[in-house]
Amino acid sequence: MTISRREFARLSALGLAAHTVPLPALAQTGQRKIGYCIIGLGRIADHHMRGIAQGSTSTITGLVSGHRDKAEKLAAQYGVPKTSIYSYDQLERIRDNKAIDAVIVCLPNSMHAEYTIRSAKAGKHVLCEKPMSVSVTEAEDMIAVCKAANVKLMIAYRLHYEPITLKTIALIRSGALGKIQAFDSANGFNIAPGEWRSTRALGGGGPMMDVGIYSLNAARAITGEEPVAYTAVATTPDKDDGRFQGVEENLAWTMRFPSGAVASCVTTYGAQMPGYYKVFGSKGWLEVAPFHYEGQRLRASYRSSPGTPVVNVDETNPAHDPSHFIAQADHFSHCILENRTPDTPGEEGLRDMQCIQSIYRAAGISMA
Amino acid sequence: MTISRREFARLSALGLAAHTVPLPALAQTGQRKIGYCIIGLGRIADHHMRGIAQGSTSTITGLVSGHRDKAEKLAAQYGVPKTSIYSYDQLERIRDNKAIDAVIVCLPNSMHAEYTIRSAKAGKHVLCEKPMSVSVTEAEDMIAVCKAANVKLMIAYRLHYEPITLKTIALIRSGALGKIQAFDSANGFNIAPGEWRSTRALGGGGPMMDVGIYSLNAARAITGEEPVAYTAVATTPDKDDGRFQGVEENLAWTMRFPSGAVASCVTTYGAQMPGYYKVFGSKGWLEVAPFHYEGQRLRASYRSSPGTPVVNVDETNPAHDPSHFIAQADHFSHCILENRTPDTPGEEGLRDMQCIQSIYRAAGISMA
Numbered sequence A, B: 001m002t003i004s005r006r007e008f009a010r011l012s013a014l015g016l017a018a019h020t021v022p023l024p025a026l027a028q029t030g031q032r033k034i035g036y037c038i039i040g041l042g043r044i045a046d047h048h049m050r051g052i053a054q055g056s057t058s059t060i061t062g063l064v065s066g067h068r069d070k071a072e073k074l075a076a077q078y079g080v081p082k083t084s085i086y087s088y089d090q091l092e093r094i095r096d097n098k099a100i101d102a103v104i105v106c107l108p109n110s111m112h113a114e115y116t117i118r119s120a121k122a123g124k125h126v127l128c129e130k131p132m133s134v135s136v137t138e139a140e141d142m143i144a145v146c147k148a149a150n151v152k153l154m155i156a157y158r159l160h161y162e163p164i165t166l167k168t169i170a171l172i173r174s175g176a177l178g179k180i181q182a183f184d185s186a187n188g189f190n191i192a193p194g195e196w197r198s199t200r201a202l203g204g205g206g207p208m209m210d211v212g213i214y215s216l217n218a219a220r221a222i223t224g225e226e227p228v229a230y231t232a233v234a235t236t237p238d239k240d241d242g243r244f245q246g247v248e249e250n251l252a253w254t255m256r257f258p259s260g261a262v263a264s265c266v267t268t269y270g271a272q273m274p275g276y277y278k279v280f281g282s283k284g285w286l287e288v289a290p291f292h293y294e295g296q297r298l299r300a301s302y303r304s305s306p307g308t309p310v311v312n313v314d315e316t317n318p319a320h321d322p323s324h325f326i327a328q329a330d331h332f333s334h335c336i337l338e339n340r341t342p343d344t345p346g347e348e349g350l351r352d353m354q355c356i357q358s359i360y361r362a363a364g365i366s367m368a
Helices: A005-020 A026-027 A043-053 A069-076 A086-096 A109-121 A136-148 A163-173 A206-223 A325-338 A346-362 B005-020 B024-029 B043-053 B068-078 B088-096 B111-119 B136-148 B163-171 B207-223 B323-337 B346-362
Strands: A034-039 A058-064 A103-107 A123-129 A154-156 A180-190 A229-235 A250-256 A262-268 A270-281 A284-289 A297-302 A309-317 B033-041 B058-064 B103-104 B123-128 B154-155 B180-190 B228-236 B250-256 B262-268 B270-281 B284-289 B299-300 B311-316
Touching: A005 B311, A026 B207, A034 B207, A043 A069, A043 A103, A043 A325, A058 A086, A058 A325, A069 B043, A086 A109, A086 B262, A103 A109, A103 A229, A103 B180, A123 A136, A123 A325, A136 A346, A136 B207, A154 A346, A163 A206, A163 A270, A163 A284, A163 A297, A163 A309, A163 B103, A163 B250, A180 A206, A180 B180, A180 B262, A180 B270, A180 B311, A206 A250, A206 A262, A206 A270, A206 A346, A229 A346, A229 B228, A229 B262, A250 A346, A250 B180, A250 B228, A250 B250, A250 B262, A262 A270, A262 B180, A262 B228, A262 B250, A262 B262, A270 B180, A270 B284, A284 B270, A309 B005, A346 B346, B033 B043, B033 B123, B033 B136, B043 B103, B043 B323, B058 B068, B058 B323, B088 B111, B103 B323, B111 B123, B111 B136, B123 B136, B123 B323, B136 B154, B136 B346, B154 B311, B154 B323, B154 B346, B163 B207, B163 B270, B163 B284, B163 B299, B163 B311, B180 B207, B180 B250, B207 B250, B207 B262, B207 B346, B228 B346, B250 B299, B262 B270
Parallel strands: A034 A058, A034 A103, A103 A123, A123 A154, A180 A262, B033 B058, B033 B103, B103 B123, B123 B154, B180 B262
Antiparallel strands: A180 A270, A229 A250, A250 A262, A270 A284, A270 B270, A284 A297, A297 A309, B180 B270, B228 B250, B250 B262, B270 B284, B284 B299, B299 B311
């Protein structure tokens, strides 16, 4: 993500509230809400649904699930008619449901491409969870199909709609930290047995694909550059404990950016590793943590020139989960209503997939 | 560094005070102090001198400098006779000074080997600053010469004598964090023009050699393992600003350990990068910062098993600079008096040099 001058000015004017303030024109006209059909009703879907339900421009109008009981309970909770509950093989029927403008793909990674493509072909806009796909080819196909179907494709990089993250990027772009030389990040967790995400068949990869992608995406957003070289090492020390089906457990990697900035990152499915990133510039440093659903805190320390006072920043996003899911859904709704390109389009997801492919290659892991 | 069972028991018994408490036997007997001759009177020498002056078993008895005026002032301050001030070419005369038991080599990196070897041949024990040398061969020579001369060689890894660091290692060894899967560290600074350490001739390398070595050494001490594979990327974005004479500006690297633990690290001479390391285990994580001369803080969070309460640790070393220089000097003094091997002998420095050589190779940089 890069922030345009116009966006930066808007951020400065609105401060932290940037993406959470409804655009005045819409608030005044009472424009209709965009109706979302949720595909897959797991943990991440819960965050999306709670976000959409509180959105000013978004509402839940359909559910796709393999569990009818679960779907009916959620339908009752969110005011979705029973007739708008579909099984996976009925997905194409959403084409005829005028209340559904868009879908949110909340399925395991390896199903993202199929359900994005089927939804696009059914004429619906698509908000797809990250990682966008399990291969570069799939990501390219998803973009091509959505383009051909004339529907919008956005990847759910929720932190791009989180005010502390946006403020951090604006701070970097303002030059406050000087020349950015290095980036350091970690993100991981100790995975429980039986999770789909630690199988190659469903996750498409291990923690790199699932949570390491936060460090990768942050590095790209912070530097505003695309990595040009990678090194990596991956290990699976607990390969015999049954949790890891063809995916790495630990992965450490480096990236080089065209400016000469370097990044060091690590991810794991075998340890407690609360996420963070740190940025080091010629004039100062900053840290943002966590990558979680709330409580993002920015700490920074910099000075414009030797002899001037040090500026210390310490700000925490006071809003609670699902606040940036609200902002994310409403952003996509506005993009649909106003025919704009999302801040995190399919191309943003594709870039991460290309990077992950390179990181896996450097680690000696072949991707799907 | 590995902590033996005996040391661990001692640490547990003494708590944070471990290395700062004089051994009772010595305190009682009033055993003579070891006399140190300081070679090179720059910034790091100042820390050593202030430490030795406060040591229970150490005292300053000689100075070697190219600046007689500076040396005379310091001699007056620390009670060193003028007759125990030497120029560099007079170094061998320390052989005849009975008040000098040992030297501390505080010179630029590329001079460590020469002055260690000359001092050893003059019959004096050697405490040498890190990095031990600018090449593996030099480090091997230093160890061989000290052995042949029957003098002790210790490398000034001061944090091995800092109580928060020792407590951290003991915490890891106790298994509180479970299986260690990952280590993340950064350490660097934005170097001023004209520093010897950013020239290849004197520094032997860039920030990797000078400050990245803290991350490397901590990774080895924390895991208790030797790295078996490395990847690295180095850049010098400011190569035209005159500060960098044949050394890297930024370097990010990864390491793999035999257990499968991985490390991601970064260092710089081009950005503000207050040092830290983080350790991620199956049962919890910890962070230690800074690498600086005081204020080491350990924060940890772990639990022995699911369902048991989370243990949170937050402890800061209350002692001020030069507290761990005191402990370091007194440790070497005890080793000399009791004919023991230092906790950080030449072999410890050699291992870091071997690792740095591998990291530089991975980054495409040839070492001396």
